Amino acid sequence: MSEEKPRQFVGKAEFKKGLEGAITNESSISYVDGVNGKLIYRGYSIDDLCAGGGGYEETAYLLLNGSLPKKAELDTFKADLAARRSIPDDVKNVINHSAKLGHPMSTLRTAVSMLGSLNPKEFEVTVENNYDIALSLTAQIPTIVAATQRARKDEPILDPDPSIGLSEDFLRMMTGEMPEARTAEVMDMALIMHAEHGMNASTFSAMVTNSSLTDLYSSIIAGIGSLKGPLHGGANEMTLRTFMEIGDPDSTDQWFADAKAKKIKVMGFGHRVYKAYDPRAVLFDPIAKEFSERAGTGNLYEISKKLEALVVADLGGRGIFPNVDFFSGIIYNAMGIDTDMFTPIFAVARISGWTARILEYLPDNRLFRPRAVYIGDLESSYTPIEDR
Numbered sequence: 001m002s003e004e005k006p007r008q009f010v011g012k013a014e015f016k017k018g019l020e021g022a023i024t025n026e027s028s029i030s031y032v033d034g035v036n037g038k039l040i041y042r043g044y045s046i047d048d049l050c051a052g053g054g055g056y057e058e059t060a061y062l063l064l065n066g067s068l069p070k071k072a073e074l075d076t077f078k079a080d081l082a083a084r085r086s087i088p089d090d091v092k093n094v095i096n097h098s099a100k101l102g103h104p105m106s107t108l109r110t111a112v113s114m115l116g117s118l119n120p121k122e123f124e125v126t127v128e129n130n131y132d133i134a135l136s137l138t139a140q141i142p143t144i145v146a147a148t149q150r151a152r153k154d155e156p157i158l159d160p161d162p163s164i165g166l167s168e169d170f171l172r173m174m175t176g177e178m179p180e181a182r183t184a185e186v187m188d189m190a191l192i193m194h195a196e197h198g199m200n201a202s203t204f205s206a207m208v209t210n211s212s213l214t215d216l217y218s219s220i221i222a223g224i225g226s227l228k229g230p231l232h233g234g235a236n237e238m239t240l241r242t243f244m245e246i247g248d249p250d251s252t253d254q255w256f257a258d259a260k261a262k263k264i265k266v267m268g269f270g271h272r273v274y275k276a277y278d279p280r281a282v283l284f285d286p287i288a289k290e291f292s293e294r295a296g297t298g299n300l301y302e303i304s305k306k307l308e309a310l311v312v313a314d315l316g317g318r319g320i321f322p323n324v325d326f327f328s329g330i331i332y333n334a335m336g337i338d339t340d341m342f343t344p345i346f347a348v349a350r351i352s353g354w355t356a357r358i359l360e361y362l363p364d365n366r367l368f369r370p371r372a373v374y375i376g377d378l379e380s381s382y383t384p385i386e387d388r
């Protein structure tokens, strides 16, 4: 018997799947208090930011620059973003070409790639240049998402109107009509709530990519790719599809019993960090009621409340409660937005969090490079192909 050779890590390393509990870096951008169900951006609770009236642009400024803007600073920031909203014709062509081919998140990924190719300073990796790109992407991603919604319906892509706010213009470019004030206000809240959320999968993906000092567009594309998945940003779409599949509030008990028997995860529930109610679900709940009643889709809200009661009674003791994606789809649906546009709306908001985190890490950048525990063979003897 050959003597056993030492293997690195084998049998010794302690780790948790999915990097649970692993710490990547220090950050002062946001804090997810999973025990008490609170979300804090740079010291301010999302409840205060939503109620404050400064809109999504105020939150984007806060995340990117570290403090709340004074009035003149916010006015300048808003004007700067508004001036950056339009997208080049080459990007419109990409959108027109790809919007009907696949998921709108795929179109977004491709359109951001095109924006990168069109920027002569794509590869200038400095804090100043990345900040400049961050502002442009924060302004342009809403235009891309709105354009995608239009293109897939053979409607002409609308140019931005810099005289109105980002949320209002986003809805206008998507639907072709000026939104009601309350609708724009709720979209603003939704963008504030989705803007940032600690070291989640898409933020981590974007940061890992950026840590090789590649261009910011590539890093954001990595974030978009990760956000698209059903365990992350894609859950809002899946949640609404669940409510529609249940169809009738009276069918909810049976649906949940079947889901349990099949060990299916119920979309819109559970979270790696929150073991209490996600504060964003708490904020969205009454708005989902208001908007669904107004739109005549109250049955979806009724189903959601029945499902919430069933899942919380069954799994609440294990820290499984509704997350941000549970009610958001009901609201977007009541606004008349297509179901597969929900995750792109998430990206419209999250771009500020992704870029804020990347900019924070860049000055003292170190390549992310974890390891895996190798459990394979070390001494297999090679057999020529003709002898296998």
Ligand SMILES: CC(C)(COP(=O)(O)OP(=O)(O)OC[C@H]1O[C@@H](n2cnc3c(N)ncnc32)[C@H](O)[C@@H]1OP(=O)(O)O)[C@@H](O)C(=O)NCCC(=O)NCCS
Pocket (backbone or CB within 6 Å): 018, 230, 231, 232, 233, 235, 264, 265, 266, 267, 268, 269, 270, 271, 272, 273, 315, 320, 323, 324, 325
């Ligand atoms: C968000 C999520 C990926 C977090 O996952 P995680 O921390 O890796 O937790 P796990 O998937 O390992 O789940 C832990 C346990 O809780 C259960 N669980 C977690 N979320 C659940 C859900 N939504 N429905 C039913 N059971 C769930 C798992 O089945 C698992 O049970 P087990 O220990 O008996 O196998 C997970 O809760 C999930 O898949 N939720 C549904 C998708 C979703 O809404 N995502 C949006 C998040 S904002």
